[in-house]
Amino acid sequence: MQESLLPMDDEVPHPSGAGVTPPKDGRTAAFAPLAERLRPRTIDEVVGQDHLLGPGQPLRATFASGQPHSMILWGPPGVGKTTLARLMAQAVDAEFLTMSAVLGGVKDIREAVERAQAAQARGRRSIVFVDEVHRFNKAQQDAFLPHVESGLFTFIGATTENPSFEVNAALLSRATVHVLRPMDESAMRALLVRARETMQGPALSDAATDRLIAYADGDARRVLNTYETLCSLLGKVAEIDEAALERSLGEQLRRYDKGGDQFYDTISALHKSVRGSDPDAALYWFVRMVDGGVDPRYIVRRLIRMASEDIGLADPRALRMALDAAETYERLGSPEGELTLAQTVIYLAMAPKSNAAYMAYKAARAWVSKDQSRPVPMHLRNAPTKLMKQLGHGEGYRYAHDEPGGVAAGEQYFPDGMTPQAFYQPVSRGLEIKIADRLAQLRGAKPPSGD
Template identity: 50%
Template sequence: MADLFDSAPEGGRAKAGPRPLADKLRPKTLGEVIGQPKVIGPDAPLTVMLASGTLTSLVFWGPPGVGKTTIARLLADETDLHFVQISAIFSGVADLKKVFEAAKHRHANGQGTLLFVDEIHRFNKAQQDGFLPFMEDGTILLVGATTENPSFELNAALLSRAQVLVLERLGLADLEKLAQRAEKELGRALPLDGHAREALLEMADGDGRALLGLIEQVNAWSLTGKLDREALAKRLMRRAAKYDKSGDEHYNLISALHKSVRGSDPDAALYWFARMLEGGEDPRFL
């Protein structure tokens, strides 16, 4: 029986599989990252750390598709650290032990390790405590990523050894830059009129990865003309807005609604009101 991971047929090289657009457009330097000026802009925390050579362990807090993994990879490149990525969803104690042992070996040979832990809040208290000695002795530089409030989900001991940086949803201007970058990679403009293009950006709901997925769908259609907003809406489903009726998004959105009402901004108030209703909020609460 052929091995699942057999390489090329005899006498030739295996053809690489198709790469998603998000992978093709992954930034090569921090300067290519779109958005997040509060984190990587001039005089922003990461910029200052890198300039001074004092990069510390970090926790990136933000929604999906805003660059948490990409920035972590680029930090490893900038600091000549070996990059290791794990997910708290799929990793257990045995996996962590292997990662720490390999990092200790590299450390003994003069090379540091940047350990990127996706969904770090999924690790329990004991697992989170397991990172502490390796952070303290310099075996690893930890970069955790979470979509949940670190103050509630991460141990105080871990938070005291890491700086929390908040990454924000991409704005429409950022998403437009990303769309233009995608068009350059694809070699053609998207078959959308101005209103449809704006609708496409809105469908991504601030998620760059989601936008590139939508662009791949649109690019695959055989069209002779440009679609308008209504025609696009028929072909694509709007991405479900991120909402959690009992978690951070609940409190973030109700806070935004309160501020809009207090600030006498009816348009904004109606937007947040509708966003919560669409997300499944109990109308009686609202």
């Protein structure tokens, strides 16, 4: 029987009670969920995330250096964010101060600072770990900044949301973002082997293993705790087959059975059928997904994406229709709301196609990522105060509405010294035919004589 993988012994709970206190004896450990008992105690026991922990990869190098840096761990539930933070503290022998942004506030941050200062006085470094950091507001996130800058503690935040939108830019600039991926199939299989050895439980048939991995959807915690539940429900059986899995998890299993209907291939087929203007095939794949138990909210999010990526300005009504479909589904639910989604699928498939806006956005992103941070030209700067006006902000700006045709012909809107770019190239379909004509006029407009 494999030794249980318990949290490290020297983990320090947060004074507010939001911190995680490790099991203190065998009885407590025995009652802990399997996922907690199998939590890795060393970096070598971590399964998955090879792009971060493999040889020569960023986090592996950080562990090896013994010099942790402030970071944001971004990824879905059950992929090891908390585990990596704990192991980092263990690797560098640091106080591990943890709080949840769901329950914590500025008072908790203040108390963590005091504990870090006490640790520093004892000659020991600290790591402050904030789970669900995106739930802290701007002021709460700002409270970490001076202490991160002074080096009082290393900050590690965990989030399931895009930190570009949910984490304060000032805090984000002081932390490295590491993206954690859902656990892949090989990692999930390794976890199930470890779970069976620890539980001394029954084997899983190949079909049951596939179904359970699909149900877990890349979440290590879900696959481990579900296996533990199955062991409890089914008792001393030699093997768990697919039928037993179905009986034990029932409708819940079918609703999450993404692998059974080849989930990702199916959504790809739907997207490509819409892009290829085949409403019948698009409708077929849509119904396949609904019939397979896929959440229609996921489908409508993809439809909104299609409306922007593949139709864009060739028919701007497509985006509005997709958004209306999302709202209608929320009002009606299933099955009534699915009719609106089907209608939207057909409309998007029949709409004229253009990826010009999508390609323009990508081109602009590529340019900005490689270019320097150019200052805003003086004539385009805002001048709300007298001082700003004295400094020349807004001087020479031409108000387009006062110009012939409502266009300040020849005006420069790019940064000084930058060659004007033509990121947007409309196609000859739908409304973009007219947009292309208008754009040609604007790009060819000459400044007034004397300018």
